[in-house]
Amino acid sequence: MIRYNKLIFELSTEDRVGYSLPNSKFSDYNINDLKTDYLRTEEPDLPEVSELEVLRHFTNISNKNFGVENGFYPLGSCTMKYNPKINEEIVNFNNFKRLHPLQPVSTTQGAFKVYYDLQKILAEISGFHEFSLNPYAGAHGELIGLMIIKKYHESRGDFHKNKIIIPDSAHGTNPASVVVCGMEVIEIESNKRGRVDIDSLKEAISGRDDIAGMMLTNPNTLGIFEENICEIAKLIHKAGGKMYNDGANLNALLGKVRPGDMGFDVMHINLHKTFSTPHGGGGPGSGPVGVTEELAKFLPNPQVKKMDDYYYVENNGDAIGQISAFYGNYLVSLRALVYLLTLGKENIKLIGRYATLNANYVRNALKSTYELPIQGNCMHETVFNGLINKENDIKTLDIAKRLLDYGMHAPTIYFPLLFPQAIMIEPTETESLQTLDEFIEIMHKIAIEAKENPDKLKDAPTKTPIRRTDEVFAAKQMIFSYKDYLEYIEKRDE
Numbered sequence: 001m002i003r004y005n006k007l008i009f010e011l012s013t014e015d016r017v018g019y020s021l022p023n024s025k026f027s028d029y030n031i032n033d034l035k036t037d038y039l040r041t042e043e044p045d046l047p048e049v050s051e052l053e054v055l056r057h058f059t060n061i062s063n064k065n066f067g068v069e070n071g072f073y074p075l076g077s078c079t080m081k082y083n084p085k086i087n088e089e090i091v092n093f094n095n096f097k098r099l100h101p102l103q104p105v106s107t108t109q110g111a112f113k114v115y116y117d118l119q120k121i122l123a124e125i126s127g128f129h130e131f132s133l134n135p136y137a138g139a140h141g142e143l144i145g146l147m148i149i150k151k152y153h154e155s156r157g158d159f160h161k162n163k164i165i166i167p168d169s170a171h172g173t174n175p176a177s178v179v180v181c182g183m184e185v186i187e188i189e190s191n192k193r194g195r196v197d198i199d200s201l202k203e204a205i206s207g208r209d210d211i212a213g214m215m216l217t218n219p220n221t222l223g224i225f226e227e228n229i230c231e232i233a234k235l236i237h238k239a240g241g242k243m244y245n246d247g248a249n250l251n252a253l254l255g256k257v258r259p260g261d262m263g264f265d266v267m268h269i270n271l272h273k274t275f276s277t278p279h280g281g282g283g284p285g286s287g288p289v290g291v292t293e294e295l296a297k298f299l300p301n302p303q304v305k306k307m308d309d310y311y312y313v314e315n316n317g318d319a320i321g322q323i324s325a326f327y328g329n330y331l332v333s334l335r336a337l338v339y340l341l342t343l344g345k346e347n348i349k350l351i352g353r354y355a356t357l358n359a360n361y362v363r364n365a366l367k368s369t370y371e372l373p374i375q376g377n378c379m380h381e382t383v384f385n386g387l388i389n390k391e392n393d394i395k396t397l398d399i400a401k402r403l404l405d406y407g408m409h410a411p412t413i414y415f416p417l418l419f420p421q422a423i424m425i426e427p428t429e430t431e432s433l434q435t436l437d438e439f440i441e442i443m444h445k446i447a448i449e450a451k452e453n454p455d456k457l458k459d460a461p462t463k464t465p466i467r468r469t470d471e472v473f474a475a476k477q478m479i480f481s482y483k484d485y486l487e488y489i490e491k492r493d494e
C-alpha cells in the first residue's frame, strides 16, 4: 500500500519507457534543420515508468478521491448533486465536441441553436429578458453583472454611483467582485431571523446619491428566503440603484418563483451547480448573466441572435466588451440544455420542491441534538451552530472529520460567518429518503460519541488516506512541484 503513496517521480527507474513508437517515415529528417531557438538544451525531467505503472498510479490516486459517486456529499452552498450520466455521453458526441469556434457560422447552426434555446429557457425560468452564456463561472458572472450595472450608470452620466450594498451573510465572492469591478462595498447586518435588516438598509442608503445597487442571494446563504425582497428592491430602486441576484444556487426556487419577478435587474446562474455539470477542483463552470430589457444592450459580446430560422453572432457597440474566448464554456451550456429538456417544463418544478423538502427533513431531524440558530423553515440548505451540548470542547471541525470515518463527505463548515460553529448542510434534490435517514442516524451517533467518547472525534479521521492536514502550513508554504517538495524535505531533515 505504501508504494501507492509515492509520487510518480519516486516510482521512476532510469531508462524505463512506457511507450513504443513506430519508426519514423521521416528518418532522414535532420534535427539540425530546426531553428536552434526552438530546441531545448537539456532533456526534460520526466518520470521513467512503464505504462502499467502509470495506469496504477493514477487509478490509485483517483480511488483516494471522494465524490458524489462514492457517497453522500452534503456540501452547502455548492450543490454537489448527482448529474445524469447520459448528459456526459451526449456532450461527448463528436458533432458537438469537435466543433471549432472559428468555423463559419453557417456550418455551426446547430451549436448556435443550443446557445439560443438555452438563453431563452434560462430567461423564462428566471423571469429576465435576455441571457449571455459567456461567463465562465459564478464569480465571473458576478463581475460581468456588476460591470453591466456600472456601465448603465455611466451611460447616464452617473459616474459617482459606485457603492454596492451587501448583507453580511453573503458569499465571499460578492464583495470580491465589487472590488475587482472598481466599486466599493457597504456591508449591512442581518437581523435575528437571518434576513436583511430593513432598518439597517434604510440607514445605509439614506441621504446618499452614490448607491449603484445591491447584491443579494435569495434564498440567502442561510438557506432562508428573503420575505421582504419586494420592499428591499423598492428601496434600492428609489435610491437609483439596481438589484443584483446571486443565483448560484437556483434549485430551491425552480418552478416556484422567478428572481425577475421579485424586482431583480441582473442575475447570474451557476449552470455547474444547478443544471448538471459535475464540478469541483476548480471547474469546469459557467455563470450565465441575465438582465432586464433595459440592460440587455450592455450584455457582453459576442451575442448570439436569431432571425427567421438563421442563427448569427453580433457585436453590440453598447456592450461592456468581450469577456471570454468566443462564447464561454460551450459543453457546460449543452449539458444544461439537455438536462432541462430531459426534465421538461413539468418536472423542472419538482427540483425546488424536493430540494426544499430534503433540507427541511434533515433540519427537523437534527434539531434535537444540533443547535439551530434560526427557527422556521429553510429552503434548499440548512445551517446549524455546532452541537447543542458543547461539553468536551467538541468543535464543528471534529464533527466534520468524524463524518469522513463514516464514509460521508462533510457539510460546508465555518460558513456563513454569522455563527462561530456553522455547519451548512445541503442534501440536494437527488438524494433518497434512505440516504437522508442514514446521514441523520450517523449525525446522532456522532453527537453521542461527542459526549461519551470525545477522543473518537478529536482523533478523526482515522480511515482516510490522509488524517488532519495542517491547513495553516499548507496555505503559507505551498508546494506545487516535485522540485519544491524535494527542497522542502531536504530542509526539514537538516
Ligand SMILES: *Cc1c(COP(=O)(O)O)cnc(C)c1O
Residues within 6 Å of the ligand: 077, 078, 137, 138, 139, 140, 171, 173, 217, 221, 246, 248, 249, 270, 285, 287
Ligand atoms: C458557488 C457560489 C458562488 C461562486 O461560484 P463559482 O462558480 O465558484 O465562481 C457565488 N455565490 C454563491 C452563493 C455560491 O454558492
